[in-house]
Amino acid sequence: MDIQRATRISKYLAKHLRHEPERIGIVLDAQGWTSVDALLTASAAHGFPFTRAELAEVVEANDKRRYAIEGDRIRANQGHSVPVELDLPAAEPPAVLFHGTVARSVASIRAEGLKPMARHAVHLSADRETATRVGARRGRAVVITVDAGAMHRTGHTFHVSENGVWLVERVPPEFLRFP
């Protein structure tokens, strides 16, 4: 499969497994899973057919392991805007984590801390390079350092997704260090 086709399928999955399942008439369970058969049928019925083999390849080869297939079900590993309980175990974060953003958001982040905005959780990266890539989606990246160790000690709960993204409900400004 060429890379454009794989990217189109991946974006289609993101749209319907994270944000708008109802658009193609699929239903996610409480943990975000839906049946692979239902997804293949619904996608074809809504004008974007792909095969089970293509789906498996996209899930397997995805640069960020955004999706998981287990038996006959599939879900997005993180990034939802629809309500789901991913049931990820709480995990102890490393001493510092990173968040990539852009200059225009910094004043507001300084004042209010990091908020989940349209998603369920604030997304944090274990390394600076990943955070730089996340920020660079929107312009010139600004990488903020999060004192995750101190947050953990003061009772903030962290989860880590299947694909290594650290998730937390919010980050108050006192735990942030700006460049």
Ligand code: HQG
């Ligand atoms: C910003 C992609 C103003 C925040 C990426 C970010 C990631 C604030 C934006 C994943 C703010 C939210 C998530 C505040 C946060 N005031 N702006 N108080 N608090 N922000 O897309 O972290 O390809 O929801 O800095 O690679 O950019 O989808 O979050 O700029 O892993 O798998 O509000 O999405 O992964 O944007 O990205 P997003 P994000 P996927």
